[in-house]
Amino acid sequence: MIETVSPPTIPFRLRLLMRGFLFAAPFVLIGGVMWGGFRVWPLLSAQPAGPYSQSGLAPTTSLPDVNPENPDGYKLFQFHCANCHGAHGDGVGLAGLTPRARYFGYDKFKFVSTTNAAKTGGGMPTDDDIHGVLRRGIAGSPMPSFGHLPESQLRALAAQVRKFVRVEVIVARLKDIVKAKAMLSDEGFEEKSDWSPAALDKMRLMATKEVEAGLSFELPTPFPQSTPEAVARGKLVFEKAACVSCHGANGLGDGPQSKDAKFLNENGTKAVPRDLTAGLFKGGDSPHHIYLRVFLGIPGTPMPMSGLTVSQSDLIDLVHFVKSLDR
Ligand code: HEC
Numbered sequence: 001m002i003e004t005v006s007p008p009t010i011p012f013r014l015r016l017l018m019r020g021f022l023f024a025a026p027f028v029l030i031g032g033v034m035w036g037g038f039r040v041w042p043l044l045s046a047q048p049a050g051p052y053s054q055s056g057l058a059p060t061t062s063l064p065d066v067n068p069e070n071p072d073g074y075k076l077f078q079f080h081c082a083n084c085h086g087a088h089g090d091g092v093g094l095a096g097l098t099p100r101a102r103y104f105g106y107d108k109f110k111f112v113s114t115t116n117a118a119k120t121g122g123g124m125p126t127d128d129d130i131h132g133v134l135r136r137g138i139a140g141s142p143m144p145s146f147g148h149l150p151e152s153q154l155r156a157l158a159a160q161v162r163k164f165v166r167v168e169v170i171v172a173r174l175k176d177i178v179k180a181k182a183m184l185s186d187e188g189f190e191e192k193s194d195w196s197p198a199a200l201d202k203m204r205l206m207a208t209k210e211v212e213a214g215l216s217f218e219l220p221t222p223f224p225q226s227t228p229e230a231v232a233r234g235k236l237v238f239e240k241a242a243c244v245s246c247h248g249a250n251g252l253g254d255g256p257q258s259k260d261a262k263f264l265n266e267n268g269t270k271a272v273p274r275d276l277t278a279g280l281f282k283g284g285d286s287p288h289h290i291y292l293r294v295f296l297g298i299p300g301t302p303m304p305m306s307g308l309t310v311s312q313s314d315l316i317d318l319v320h321f322v323k324s325l326d327r
């Protein structure tokens with residue numbers, strides 16, 4: 001006898017279960033992908049987190065748990081500044097800005113009041129200079145004002161900015177200058193002799209001096225009042241001191257030099273002489289601020305230092321003339 005073996009029958013309940021699974025599978029799959037996506041997406045698009053925020057954006061205007069007496073400048077910097085200036089103050093933040101956020105130390109500080117600009121050509125700010133920039137922001141640039149922060153936090157931030165200025169960063173800048181000069185000269189660039197230990201020591205000494213803020217020089221105080229005569233005299237100085245070659249006869253920023261293709265800032269970006277009728281004074285718009293800019297120039301840009309060639313009374317007239325252009 002041949003026994004017929006009937007195929008094993010799947011119990012009815014199991015079949016029902018399997019069908020249920022098959023039916024649910026696509027939904028589970030799609031749901032899973034969506035859930036995962038929702039979880040992962042914010043992580044991908046988020047800015048690098050400051051120590052106090054998940055998204056890198058400030059949830060409030062001031063930090064909740066900052067020690068009011070002795071705020072931590074580094075933490076404040078990560079929270080308020082790193083997205084633009086980079087976590088190490090090297091200008092490599094997430095925000096790709098024009099002009100780029102300052103690379104502290106490597107880029108020169110523009111809005112300074114110290115005279116130690118002369119040697120290495122780079123202004124070093126006093127703590128008050130940095131504090132002023134933080135309070136005012138830089139008009140016409142992405143750099144915002146932090147005037148809403150308490151005084152102690154502004155001071156801590158200014159001190160932190162100074163800490164980012166390292167001697168080695170300035171030495172690197174000096175090396176770039178030496179290299180560029182050597183390459184332009186007939187001798188060319190010779191790594192061994194141009195960067196001899198003696199040459200490096202000299203650069204390091206210059207850099208060490210530059211990191212310390214120099215002396216602030218005296219400002220005419222109180223600043224003399226503007227008069228129509230002062231403005232008229234200032235116009236003549238504006239022509240005589242060659243301001244017109246960049247800023248143009250009417251101060252519109254359209255002087256002949258501005259048309260030159262090689263009219264560049266030190267970092268290689270195109271330099272733009274300010275349209276002085278626009279009322280845009282990045283370093284502050286008081287007569288003292290403008291006096292400082294004209295006296296010391298704006299380091300890192302072609303705007304020259306005039307303080308050594310133009311007399312103080314002429315500088316004062318010049319400031320009144322510049323202010324009178326502001327429509
Ligand atoms: C939204 C982007 C942004 C944020 C946030 C920001 N900065 Fe800036 N910062 C800039 C840019 C851009 C410049 C350069 C502007 C220019 O050259 O016109 C700048 C320039 C500066 C300078 C140079 C001043 C000088 O004399 O040359 C200092 C100092 C500075 N920032 C400090 C800070 C500090 C401290 C914070 C945080 C409290 C901060 N910034 C937050 C974009 C930013």
Ligand code: HEC
Pocket residue numbers: 238241242243244245246247257271272273274276280281282283284290293294298301302303304306318322
């Ligand atoms: C070689 C070109 C050049 C000459 C000469 C020159 N400037 Fe400038 N000036 C510039 C440039 C470039 C800027 C813009 C710098 C920046 O912020 O990037 C500027 C900016 C300024 C500003 C704006 C300051 C601020 O806070 O934003 C003033 C004011 C000014 N110049 C006045 C003068 C006066 C007065 C003279 C003559 C003594 C003069 N400049 C000579 C190129 C020049």
